[in-house]
Amino acid sequence: MNTFGDRLKFAIKLRGITASDLARHLGVKPQAIYQVQSGKSGAMNASNAAAAADFLRVPIRWLTDGEGATPNAQPLDARSPLKQLPPRLISTWFPLQWEAAVFR
Template sequence: MNTFGSRLRHARKLRGLTQQQLARIAGLSQSAVGNYESDQRHSSRALIALASALNIDPRWLDSGRGTPPGSQQPPPLKEPETTYAAESWQATQLWPFPSIDPASLSALSQADRQILESLVRTFIEACAKRHGSR
């Protein structure tokens, strides 16, 4: 696994995902994932989204350094149930915000993602109260 593409393919297969499934989870196209795996493209922006989607160390994916997948990683991802807790989500609805690039969310720090999660949860709770759902 000397290249970004070979490491990406290895991690995707280790997680039991197709290129299409990984693309949806990472917010990319299947052809982009295919190009990355064949080393025809390399993008630092996509690197973060792919590493996040695969739950792997982005340093390992980029350079081969860091923690390789499988050494202490969670079980393989499944789509869409383990990607989102709500069972009603369909594969075509994995990313509900068409005006927001999923990679921009992946680029946020853990602290910023926690703040965002808290804001969204508060908004949903307020909407539920306003509509009498809770």
């Protein structure tokens, strides 16, 4: 993984989310993520790169510069299990739970 885009694509796949999930989290269009992954656009700005690294649970230095060990799948953080779920699952599940509670 030589480029920022390669590492970003790897981290997205490792976490079991989509580029669209990351884009939604960062508040950018999915096309922006796809362009970075494909190398058509350079790396993200520092703020988005840091937010992406945090969301993807990878070291920022690894994501931006390729320094350090390649991340592996990590066990869920027991303190914040919801942060570990793919956003599309959370966005589907919570409204259903809310409706179930309201209409009981």
